[in-house]
Amino acid sequence: xxxxxxxxxxxxxxxxxxxxxxxxxxxxxxxxxxxxxxxxxxxxxxxxxxxxxxxxxxxxxxxxxxxxxxxxxxxxxxxxxxxxxxxxxxxxxxxxxxxxxxxxxxxxxxxxxxxxxxxxxxxxxxxxxxxxxxxxxxxxxxxxxxxxxxx
Amino acid sequence: xxxxxxxxxxxxxxxxxxxxxxxxxxxxxxxxxxxxxxxxxxxxxxxxxxxxxxxxxxxxxxxxxxxxxxxxxxxxxxxxxxxxxxxxxxxxxxxxxxxxxxxxxxxxxxxxxxxxxxxxxxxxxxxxxxxxxxxxxxxxxxxxxxxxxxxxxxxxxxxxxxxxxxxxxxxxxxxxxxxxxxxxxxxxxxxxxxxxxxxxxxxxxxxxxxxxxxxxxxxxxxxxxxxxxxxxxxxxxxxxxxxxxxxxxxxxxxxxxxxxxxxxxxxxxxxxxxxxxxxxxxxxxxxxxxxxxxxxxxxxxxxxxxxxxxxxxxxxxxxxxxxxxxxxxxxxxxxxxxxxxxxxxxxxxxxxxxx
Numbered sequence: 344x345x346x347x348x349x350x351x352x353x354x355x356x357x358x359x360x361x362x363x364x365x366x367x368x369x370x371x372x373x374x375x376x377x378x379x380x381x382x383x384x385x386x387x388x389x390x391x392x393x394x395x396x397x398x399x400x401x402x403x404x405x406x407x408x409x410x411x412x413x414x415x416x417x418x419x420x421x422x423x424x425x426x427x428x429x430x431x432x433x434x435x436x437x438x439x440x441x442x443x444x445x446x447x448x449x450x451x452x453x454x455x456x457x458x459x460x461x462x463x464x465x466x467x468x469x470x471x472x473x474x475x476x477x478x479x480x481x482x483x484x485x486x487x488x489x490x491x492x493x494x
Numbered sequence: 495x496x497x498x499x500x501x502x503x504x505x506x507x508x509x510x511x512x513x514x515x516x517x518x519x520x521x522x523x524x525x526x527x528x529x530x531x532x533x534x535x536x537x538x539x540x541x542x543x544x545x546x547x548x549x550x551x552x553x554x555x556x557x558x559x560x561x562x563x564x565x566x567x568x569x570x571x572x573x574x575x576x577x578x579x580x581x582x583x584x585x586x587x588x589x590x591x592x593x594x595x596x597x598x599x600x601x602x603x604x605x606x607x608x609x610x611x612x613x614x615x616x617x618x619x620x621x622x623x624x625x626x627x628x629x630x631x632x633x634x635x636x637x638x639x640x641x642x643x644x645x646x647x648x649x650x651x652x653x654x655x656x657x658x659x660x661x662x663x664x665x666x667x668x669x670x671x672x673x674x675x676x677x678x679x680x681x682x683x684x685x686x687x688x689x690x691x692x693x694x695x696x697x698x699x700x701x702x703x704x705x706x707x708x709x710x711x712x713x714x715x716x717x718x719x720x721x722x723x724x725x726x727x728x729x730x731x732x733x734x735x736x737x738x739x740x741x742x743x744x745x746x747x748x749x750x751x752x753x754x755x756x757x758x759x760x761x762x763x764x765x766x767x768x769x770x771x772x773x774x775x776x777x778x779x780x781x782x783x784x785x786x787x788x789x790x791x792x793x794x795x796x797x798x799x800x801x802x803x804x805x806x807x808x809x810x811x812x813x814x815x816x817x818x819x820x821x822x823x824x825x826x827x828x829x830x831x832x833x834x835x836x837x838x839x840x841x842x843x844x845x846x847x848x849x
Contacts, residue, residue: 350827357812364542364811371541379549 392450393466395443397488406488407462408438414454414463422447423454441484446476516609520598527758528751529559535806542810569743574638582636586629587741587748593625594755601762602677603794604772604787605779615676616664619763623718626756627653630720630727630737633749637740645736648817649727653718655824660714662832663707666839667691667767670700680771687775692768699846701839703831708768710832712801715760717820719753722809724820761801762794769797 344352378385397406410427422444427436455463473479502511533548533555540547548555573583600615602608612618627650634646670691671679683690688697695704717724720736728736735741738749765771772790773779779786815823 360811361807364807367544368538368541368807371544371546375544375546377544377546379546 387467387469391465391467391469392452393468394445394448394450394471394482395454395463395484396466397441397462397484398464399488399492404492406438406485407460408441409460409462410436410438411459413457413459417453417457419451419453420444420447420449438485443482443484445479445482513609520609521595524595524598524755524758525751528754529563531754531757531802532562532750533559534802535809538803538806539810542807563747566744566747571741571743571745574740579636579638582632583740584745586633586636587738587745587752589632590626590629590752591748591755593622593629594752594759596622597755597759600676601759602680602766602771604790606783606787607772607791608677611675611677613673613675616668616674616679616763616767619676619759620661620664623756623759624657626718626752629752633741634737637737639740641734642737642739645727645739649720649737652720652724652727652820655821656714656717656724656828659710659824659828659832660718662829662836663711663714664767666701666707666832666836669836669839669843670695670704676766676771680766680773683770684773685775687770690768690770690773690775695839699842701835701842703835703838704768706831707835708764710828710835711764711768712804713823713828715757715764716805716808717824719756719760721757721805723812723815725809725814726817726820757802757805758798761798761805764801765794765797769801 397408400407408425408427410425412425415423415425424440424442424444425438426440427438429436450465452465455465471479501507536555536558537547548558551558551561573580597619599609600612600618602611630649631646634642634649637643667679668674671682673679673682679691683694688694692704692708695701695707701707716722720727728738735746738746741749772787772794774789774793779789
């Protein structure tokens, strides 16, 4: 390529580059797909797997958990601890303690699958943060459900 | 009250009042530009990259520049004493801003809006523009920082290399216009847009290559103001912040201001020399001189900011050149082409004078 050929091809590439960026620049005035994150969020997909939570039974207002400990046995990481008691006048056991060690959970979903009463489900919580390991080493699902039903 | 106004607007006091008004006007114009061009730059950068840019402080982030200015003013200016040269270190930012501001003295913003109409207006601008190199060199050297020193060495060789084609194009335009008074240069370009120097050179045969002259001027202006793609002097990814690595607080702020003022001055000169200054070009100005000045100022700003927009687009479009690429461009392409246009317009002027 000669002297003028080089100038020509250089100038041409500059024009093409400028056309692309100008094109992108003016596309913004027809809107862009940005979400101003803390002020707005994208909808979380239906199948999103956050840490497990109790589902809320609309009839009793409590958890459907019968403290059968199937999830505790099914969990490959051993991060679930369930305790329950049979209250007077009730046919089923009800849960008194459900602790999830989320630091070890691999979100495999075995607990949700095995649950005979559909008491467990994945939450949509993704912005998790804590100041100590204990916050996520012991997530108390019973307390969590209480808080949610109070609201 | 009216007696005071009469006193201020009549002869013994009026030249001083006019001077102070222009001083305040030019300084605030420069300050506002420096602050809000940063905002524009960030918005342009964001839009090119399909982001929304600054959005948090005020609507569309419009108060961001004020917040930034307050932050810079509140910070302490640290200097790397005892290694650094304390006096030069403090002089450098001031020596950078002052010449940049001085250039506004001769810029014709409108028919009546010329702070000082002097015969050597163009020369004044380029004389003060050349100060920029020295201040950056002082800043780099007095910081006693290796990155700053590398950067200032780059600034000097780059600006010396690009001063030549830039002044060659300016000489060509001076030959075509026959004057260095910016007010007269603008007055010559009155009428339709085809009277602007960028087009009139073609059909009057004074300088048929005038679009190339304009392009060379524009490229050299990018290099002289150390803008991307010629921002080797302050290549953030290589040299921290170039000559002003060691600066903090308003010392850094002044460098930033001076940089944007230099861009405004460079684009103003391009507007005056090539794009008809404050002439609208598409419609006649009203007869009332003050109204005409106001509309003229609007037209001037429209052209000025269009040019600045392309300066910003160039930054976010083209990657940084390497140093030998930069010097090759200057010595192998810009200087020969500028010389050819200079010779051609000289020959053509001589020929048209002969017949």
